Amino acid sequence: MRPAQAIHNWQADHKGDHGGQEEKPQYISAFKALSGYVKPHRWALAGVMACTVVAILSELLQPYLMKIAIDDNLLAGKNDFRGLLLICAVYLGLSVSSFIFAYLQNNLLQQVGQSIVARIRKQLFGHIMKQSMGYFDRMSSGSLITHVSSDTEALNQFFSQVLLSLFRDGLTILFILVLMFQLDTTLALYCLVLLPVIFLIAIAFRSFMRATYQLARTRLSRMVAFVAENLSGMGLVQAFHQQKEQQRQFDERNGLYFRANLREIRTNVLFGRTFDILSNLAIALVTWIGGMAVLGKQLEFGVLYAFITYIRQFFQPINTITQQWNTLQSATVAISRIWTIFGTEPEITDKTEETPRSAERSVTRKQMTLTTERSQGVSEEAHSFGSVRGEIDFEHISFSYEEGIPIIQGLDLHIEPGEMIGVVGTTGAGKSSLISLLCRFYDVKEGSIRIDGTDVRDIPQATLHRLIGLVQQEPYLYSGSIVDNVRMFDDSISREDVIRACEFVGADGIIRKLPDGYNTLLSERGSGLSAGERQLISFARIIVFKPKVLILDEASANLDSQTEQLIQNALNVVSKQRTTIVIAHRLSTIMQADRIIVMSHGEIVEQGSHQELIELGGQYRELYEHSQGQQAG
Numbered sequence: 001m002r003p004a005q006a007i008h009n010w011q012a013d014h015k016g017d018h019g020g021q022e023e024k025p026q027y028i029s030a031f032k033a034l035s036g037y038v039k040p041h042r043w044a045l046a047g048v049m050a051c052t053v054v055a056i057l058s059e060l061l062q063p064y065l066m067k068i069a070i071d072d073n074l075l076a077g078k079n080d081f082r083g084l085l086l087i088c089a090v091y092l093g094l095s096v097s098s099f100i101f102a103y104l105q106n107n108l109l110q111q112v113g114q115s116i117v118a119r120i121r122k123q124l125f126g127h128i129m130k131q132s133m134g135y136f137d138r139m140s141s142g143s144l145i146t147h148v149s150s151d152t153e154a155l156n157q158f159f160s161q162v163l164l165s166l167f168r169d170g171l172t173i174l175f176i177l178v179l180m181f182q183l184d185t186t187l188a189l190y191c192l193v194l195l196p197v198i199f200l201i202a203i204a205f206r207s208f209m210r211a212t213y214q215l216a217r218t219r220l221s222r223m224v225a226f227v228a229e230n231l232s233g234m235g236l237v238q239a240f241h242q243q244k245e246q247q248r249q250f251d252e253r254n255g256l257y258f259r260a261n262l263r264e265i266r267t268n269v270l271f272g273r274t275f276d277i278l279s280n281l282a283i284a285l286v287t288w289i290g291g292m293a294v295l296g297k298q299l300e301f302g303v304l305y306a307f308i309t310y311i312r313q314f315f316q317p318i319n320t321i322t323q324q325w326n327t328l329q330s331a332t333v334a335i336s337r338i339w340t341i342f343g344t345e346p347e348i349t350d351k352t353e354e355t356p357r358s359a360e361r362s363v364t365r366k367q368m369t370l371t372t373e374r375s376q377g378v379s380e381e382a383h384s385f386g387s388v389r390g391e392i393d394f395e396h397i398s399f400s401y402e403e404g405i406p407i408i409q410g411l412d413l414h415i416e417p418g419e420m421i422g423v424v425g426t427t428g429a430g431k432s433s434l435i436s437l438l439c440r441f442y443d444v445k446e447g448s449i450r451i452d453g454t455d456v457r458d459i460p461q462a463t464l465h466r467l468i469g470l471v472q473q474e475p476y477l478y479s480g481s482i483v484d485n486v487r488m489f490d491d492s493i494s495r496e497d498v499i500r501a502c503e504f505v506g507a508d509g510i511i512r513k514l515p516d517g518y519n520t521l522l523s524e525r526g527s528g529l530s531a532g533e534r535q536l537i538s539f540a541r542i543i544v545f546k547p548k549v550l551i552l553d554e555a556s557a558n559l560d561s562q563t564e565q566l567i568q569n570a571l572n573v574v575s576k577q578r579t580t581i582v583i584a585h586r587l588s589t590i591m592q593a594d595r596i597i598v599m600s601h602g603e604i605v606e607q608g609s610h611q612e613l614i615e616l617g618g619q620y621r622e623l624y625e626h627s628q629g630q631q632a633g
């Protein structure tokens with residue numbers, strides 16, 4: 001079964017039962033889903049089985065060998081030194097063989113397990129990356145981190161612990177039983193009497209352990225989610241001096257996790273010791289019954305010796321297998337969580353099943369001639385969308401994030417190719433939402449958005465996102481050098497191109513002042529750079545990638561006048577021959593725009609040039625006078 005097929009089967013088994021029930025293990029479905037991944041490794045697993053059998057037999061034959069040495073040699077009164085030496089040599093050989101095959105079995109199984117988990121982790125990350133923005137609104141990053149890290153780790157434990165234990169300990173129990181019956185049926189039957197007791201104790205502990213284990217996992221994931229939340233909102237925490245309060249809340253969660261862990265450990269120790277007592281009880285029983293038989297000459301001493309050794313070895317695997325129950329359970333829950341993610345299809349999809357390359361070709365055929373070759377220089381025509389003009393139409397669009405809470409209602413806006421539009425409005429007016437719709441992070445509920453007459457829903461997302469260049473309010477910078485951040489790790493763009501682009505937007509001076517210049521390593525939040533400087537780097541990205549439409553969500557943070565001027569200059573050069581939409585927080589940025597749109601409650605309430613809007617004396621004039629007042633203040 002191919003993984004895709006496995007996912008499909010799993011989904012079929014789970015129709016409609018994802019929501020709210022994910023903590024309940026679905027063993028059969030989980031293993032069906034996993035079987036698709038295991039199948040390609042079947043030969044390696046057969047090798048694991050073979051190694052396991054040899055390793056176990058090598059270990060279990062050792063007491064049997066001792067029995068032979070005692071009964072057939074030492075107690076038989078033979079002075080067969082050669083025979084004794086041979087037994088010792090075979091004993092040693094068995095120990096070495098047990099070591100080698102246990103090592104091989106372990107390594108082989110780990111290799112299979114790790115490669116399956118690595119593959120699932122890769123697919124999981126890929127699947128998460130494909131999701132639409134609405135998905136990330138619903139899912140906290142903390143829980144997604146848990147899925148990619150802890151849940152895949154639980155899967156890893158399934159292979160490295162559960163599967164190993166099932167193979168090794170299951171077979172050990174089986175072989176010991178066979179050897180016991182082979183040695184002495186009566187004594188073996190006495191031992192079997194203990195089996196129901198072992199079984200009952202295991203069941204009782206299992207449910208108790210499950211509760212403590214789940215409690216510890218839940219408290220751990222709460223703690224992880226709390227840390228993730230704090231890291232992403234660290235700026236806010238520090239700005240509001242929330243460190244103490246956050247520390248208190250963390251301590252609380254940490255304490256709860258600590259106590260749950262202790263409880264889990266106590267339960268495990270209690271369970272392990274109970275098994276020890278049972279094992280000793282069994283040994284006492286066998287010594288009593290077997291000892292009587294030896295004294296009555298009905299049983300050989302060597303058999304009794306081997307029996308006692310086997311009883312010791314018998315309890316250990318039972319203990320281990322029962323301990324694996326929790327890991328099995330958490331792995332099953334993890335599989336079901338992972339497959340719930342696999343089962344979530346992105347809300348925003350391309351209309352065709354075409355690959356981005358062939359899709360590009362078809363869009364080219366329809367309306368847009370895409371010139372995809374990349375040139376070495378920063379010439380405007382190279383790897384740009386040749387004949388795309390950049391005309392944008394919002395046609396009577398309506399949109400809401402949540403049902404019943406309209407954000408944009410019946411909005412119409414026509415933007416000419418190459419026009420520069422400034423968008424202003426009160427906070428929450430829907431400016432960013434409008435841009436998100438143009439980038440198709442979300443789909444409109446009604447109406448349509450067209451670029452050169454083509455509905456954005458008909459343009460493959462890969463093409464659309466290359467057509468539109470977005471400079472966000474808080475541009476995201478990756479962990480990597482400045483060069484890599486400008487060319488987005490695309491090695492086909494040369495370092496010289498990057499430098500020229502940075503010079504073009506006026507970022508060069510700032511970058512050269514950094515300790516390692518263009519090689520300066522940035523962290524994910526671009527620490528060391530101001531919001532304005534990060535925006536300048538994003539502008540350089542625009543120059544390098546040459547989109548036909550530029551969207552700038554202006555940094556709302558107060559920039560120093562020098563950076564503000566640099567951004568203004570960069571905008572002037574980057575917006576040339578490009579349709580440009582600027583969401584402005586400082587009116588000075590857009591005073592020169594061809595047209596200014598004023599938004600309020602998801603509607604366009606005014607539009608015109610700066611001068612026209614001032615003369616109109618409406619909301620824009622109010623905003624303008626307010627901003628002038630602020631500047632004067």
Ligand SMILES: Nc1ncnc2c1ncn2[C@@H]1O[C@H](COP(=O)(O)OP(=O)(O)OP(=O)(O)O)[C@@H](O)[C@H]1O
Binds near residue numbers: 402428431
């Ligand atoms: N992901 C989201 N899920 C739910 N509601 C959202 C989401 N993003 C924005 N909103 C809501 O949509 C409305 C419009 O938000 P939007 O960010 O588009 O406004 P804006 O004009 O860009 O505001 P600002 O200038 O403050 O950035 C607001 O009421 C906001 O709370």
